[in-house]
Amino acid sequence: MMDTPLDYLYSFGPAADPLVKLGWGLITISLLVTAIIAILLLVAIFSRRQKARPDAEGHLPITRDSGGMMLIYIGVGISTVVLFASAVWTIFTLAAVASPARAPTLTIDITAHQWWWEVRYQNDKPALIFTTANEIHIPTGEPVRINLATVDVIHSFWVPQLAGKMDVIPGQHNSTWIQADKAGDYFGQCAEYCGVQHAHMAFHVIAQTPDEFASWNRQQLAAVGAPQSETLQQGQNVFMTRCSVCHAVRGTIAGGNLGPDLTHVASRGTIAAGLLVNNTDNAAAWIDDAQALKPGSSMPSLHLSPQELTDVVAYLGSLK
Ligand code: HEC
Ligand SMILES: [Cu+2]
Structure with a gap:
């Protein structure tokens, strides 16, 4: 394993x-x-080989054994x-x-x-x-x-x-x-x-x-609720303007399908196809500059403002 x-x-x-x-x-x-x-x-x-012995006339015998x-x-x-x-x-x-x-x-x-x-x-x-x-x-x-x-x-x-x-x-x-x-x-x-x-x-x-x-399956099917705090609301706003064109979050208007479905992204152990452990720091680094971490990927480096980045990372973290 x-x-x-x-x-x-x-x-x-x-x-x-x-x-x-x-x-x-x-x-x-x-x-x-x-x-x-x-x-x-x-x-x-x-x-x-056995050493061949010369015969009486001094010649070496030729042997052809098969x-x-x-x-x-x-x-x-x-x-x-x-x-x-x-x-x-x-x-x-x-x-x-x-x-x-x-x-x-x-x-x-x-x-x-x-x-x-x-x-x-x-x-x-x-x-x-x-x-x-x-x-x-x-x-x-x-x-x-x-x-x-x-x-x-x-x-x-x-x-x-x-x-x-x-x-x-x-x-x-x-x-x-x-x-x-x-x-x-x-x-x-x-x-x-x-x-x-x-x-x-x-x-x-x-x-x-x-x-x-079965319980994982139920959790994946659960719809995402409305943001429960000001930060999460701000994060969702950033997400809808900057990310939803490529990413889907079921239960919201975000329906992009160029990138991974993020409905329950916080339940996953890694992000970017096993590249990074899924935690706040890595998510922020990834969203800020995906091209530095995985050059050539279809995920652009978003270069959000520090506030937008904190909010959107908090929003993703709430998508359990
Ligand atoms: C142009 C399309 C596009 C935009 C815009 C975009 N992404 Fe992505 N995103 C992708 C793609 C494609 C991947 C998969 C990259 C890979 O793993 O190679 C990805 C991967 C991710 C992942 C990792 C998901 C996983 O399960 O591995 C997260 C988290 C993420 N994006 C968050 C965001 C956030 C937050 C925004 C907006 C601030 C955003 N993305 C904007 C295309 C996009
Ligand atoms: Cu391959």
Whole structure:
């Protein structure tokens, strides 16, 4: 989990377990092959031919023994069996992770943007659909369907401890699934180079017990109330004039969709796709000069007045 980011040698769910076993298996086979070849090579280098003895006339006899061919047959034979077995194991692994054992009850549409992830929780009832960003909450023990789309270039969705990579390709709808059997914070990362800030296109998958997940889900659906103080009112005013063209806050007139939905931004652990811990100082630094922190991002450096900045940061902080 978090203490070992992107550690793909451990897995925490059925979409990743077979992959990790295969990974360990192929590493073991590769190391064994390397060791055996190294040993054979050393034997060949250091073993000496028997010294030929000259015959009665003083000539060295020419010997053509054919024993070497047998070794080649054996070597090629063993390699073929091992490679074929690895290929079969790989095919079975791909089949095992192709789809979950039972149909997912939860579907999340994920849209990749340069350089952040839009996360939309699907529901048969339109009123229960909501959008968030860069932080995907899932209930433990449940397979979750992930539908992938992109608004710009190719990206790749990767949470190594929960599933293999799935590319996100313009004009194509790929889907994959994840499942976490243990509660925790799993690190995810765009795994296909997508421009200058590719390295800062991370996300978190937060697996919670079904009860905790249900209460998180309820909280995300809650509408934002009216600002409760003068500062928050000022902050909301700044937000509506300077930010709402790109950002949405459900329940207000802010409906922009160029940037992440900020309805419950204060509930998220990080901002700017995993780049910064979500606290007052970082939020202020980000809003003041996003281009210094994530050059090339579609979030402009707003350079607000100190008062406007304090107010808008307080407003965002109230969006729990
Ligand atoms: C021109 C469009 C645009 C404007 C205007 C804009 N933003 Fe952004 N904002 C973005 C984009 C795009 C991102 C995502 C950047 C990234 O992570 O690469 C973003 C990210 C953010 C984030 C991080 C959200 C998250 O969950 O990661 C916050 C907070 C934020 N903006 C606040 C503001 C505030 C406050 C204002 C107004 C003072 C503002 N933005 C104005 C486009 C905009
Ligand atoms: Cu990327």
